[in-house]
Amino acid sequence: MPNEREKINKLKEVIHYITTKFSGLRRTQLIKLAYLIDRKFYKEKKIELTGIDYFMHFYGPYCNEFEDALIDLKLENSIHEESQGMGYKLYFNQSLDYDLNEDEIEIIDDVLQYADEKGLICTAKEIKSYVYELPEIKDVNLGDSIDFEKILSSEQS
Numbered sequence: 001m002p003n004e005r006e007k008i009n010k011l012k013e014v015i016h017y018i019t020t021k022f023s024g025l026r027r028t029q030l031i032k033l034a035y036l037i038d039r040k041f042y043k044e045k046k047i048e049l050t051g052i053d054y055f056m057h058f059y060g061p062y063c064n065e066f067e068d069a070l071i072d073l074k075l076e077n078s079i080h081e082e083s084q085g086m087g088y089k090l091y092f093n094q095s096l097d098y099d100l101n102e103d104e105i106e107i108i109d110d111v112l113q114y115a116d117e118k119g120l121i122c123t124a125k126e127i128k129s130y131v132y133e134l135p136e137i138k139d140v141n142l143g144d145s146i147d148f149e150k151i152l153s154s155e156q157s
Helices: 006-020 027-045 063-076 102-117 124-132 147-154
Strands: 053-056 059-062 078-083 087-090
Touching: 006 063, 006 087, 006 102, 006 147, 027 059, 027 063, 027 124, 053 063, 053 147, 059 078, 063 078, 078 147, 087 147
Parallel strands: none
Antiparallel strands: 053 059, 078 087
């Protein structure tokens, strides 16, 4: 089981990889995409890619490690953040050495392609609406952990 630093580092890789494909996303969009990537990875491999424990936040799935990963990426000058009205957008700055393997990249690319084709990347509202309709999210209360086992059990029902 990965320790906290390993989880943050893997999340950094995922966030950075996302920004290389879709620069200018809001924080809400990034964390939801990271969640969807972990979700798909869990469905296929029975383990989360990042090892992160998500909980239900006001804006949907969230993890405390997200802020740590963003701070690290900004300090490393791998991404930068710009104020855009009522929020911030994150942009790719420079390359990062990834430790993502082919399977991980394939799943990330699948999720990003699906999200792009379905218009989920257009706005934070679109991706939040989509995520709120996922079976494992519907019955989770604010602050509660999101159980990835429910993803598998909801598909077997």
